[in-house]
Amino acid sequence: MAQVGISLGSNLGDRVSNLSEAIHSLGDARSTSHLLVSGLYETVPVDCPPDSPDFFNCVIEIETDLSPVELLDFTQGIERELGRPDERARNAARPVDLDLLYYDEVELKSDRLILPHPRLQERAFVLLPLLEIRPDLEAKLSSNALSDQGIEKIDCTDWIKSA
Secondary structure (H helix, E strand, O other), X not given: OEEEEEEEEEOOOOXXXXXXXXXXXXXXXXXXXXXXXXXXXXXXXXXXXXXXXXXXXXXXXXXXXXXXXXXXXXXXXXXXXXXXXXXXOOOOOOOOEEEEEEEOOOOEEOOOOEEOOOOHHHOHHHHXXXXXXXXXXXXXXXXXXXXXXXXXXXXXXXXXXXX
């Protein structure tokens, strides 16, 4: 069983509902009740087309018996179910985006998946919520992305449906 960090983002439609539904759908990938969920962050789009709407982002951690590739397939299925088209422009606005950040201490590099996520330390919208739920990772993560990216924690308690 592996502890897995997953970053979630949404910048189309009801962003809170999209994220909540994605987290609820991830319940079928969980092997235990272990679930850490960060607060909600609003962030300006990074590397997106001009005039892209702002994102709501969060990070969760679950435990799973799925392999990394099986979990990738599972998360991509959730993205499709929630309206993300398979064919789309790079970094186009989307109802939901799920990225695997880490899978225990596994290092993997394939055409489909790189673990840990190659841009994890470059993005405040990943680092801040991740360090909220896993402050023990701070020593492993060194980045100056936290100071120069537009990100704001949303004052939103109980934003997630029961997962």
